[in-house]
Amino acid sequence: MSKFKKKKKGLPAISTASLPDIVFMLLFFFMVSTTMRETDLLLQPINFPSATEVKKLEHKSLVSTIYVGKSKDARISGDKIQVNDKIIDVKDIPSFIFSERALRKEEEVKYMTTSIKADKEANVGTILDIKEQLRDINALKVSFSTKGTNVRSNY
């Protein structure tokens, strides 16, 4: 009967051989889905307005972003405009758009969109000034960036 004698044995150790595979899978997922933060915001964190009728911006590479908000320095009042890593004047927006255009292929220029990320406390006057500048240089596709759907929180 020794054939059937049970051997006293502890639980076998769980094999960790597939652990690297799992981790690599996660790693690749995050590597693919990641976008590095390109700009450091020089403004106060932006409080986005909300809207329900939104469209997602496709083709991230064709989007140029303009930030509008209050300066981090509380002594400076009024709306400030930031592109890339600099705070600029409204009049410098055309040159910013031109420099963005120069980076793209010519046939892509007409699909370029300007995303305006403005704080909900900003003044419409500033936004309209930006729009006027964009119209001047024929950058007509604009998206007003929003977050969330609670429109009531806007006002």
Next chain:
Amino acid sequence: MARRENSEINAGSMADIAFLLLIFFLVTTTMDVDSGISRKLPEKSEDTPDVVIKEKNVLDIVVNRNNQILVEGDQQVQVTDIKRIAMDFIDNGGGLSASKDGKPGEPCDYCKGAKDPSSSDHPSKAVISLQSDRGTTYGMYIAIQNEIEAAYNELRNRLALQKYKRSYKDLLRDYKDNGSKKTKEKIDFLKESYPQIISEPEPIK
């Protein structure tokens, strides 16, 4: 000296390396999608002819610096009322559309509005004018834009359901997924039936 057999490389620390990279990407990743209200700005040209638009074909919305909204110059409303007002105005269909290529204008056969002769003639003629003050807050401005957009979307959606038995949103999604010409034609038709004509005059200083 005895030559050692090629021993296997120890892969035990592979996981550690991968974990390190994984944590790095976990920390740096941002997955926010940029979404927002998209608008096409009107083109600027020097020789814009003055267009005469009848008063009744314009819905006048004015916002002052205290975020108060005035519609048609006499009616103070809340943001949430704008959608209904805009829909009633666009969908009124009280007259004929503009004559195109020599063809006379047609009445709006898909409109379900009140057909009030003192309101807009046809969706293709109805202009919404949004005048804001320089001091209006951006949040308010977006809320109003959102309401106007919602009015157009709902009208297009209604027509889409009636004509194609499919919602406007679904059509847009279909087009994005397969990009067929037929869907594009449908969307274009809906857009043409209820074109977005929004005018933003100079802000009040």
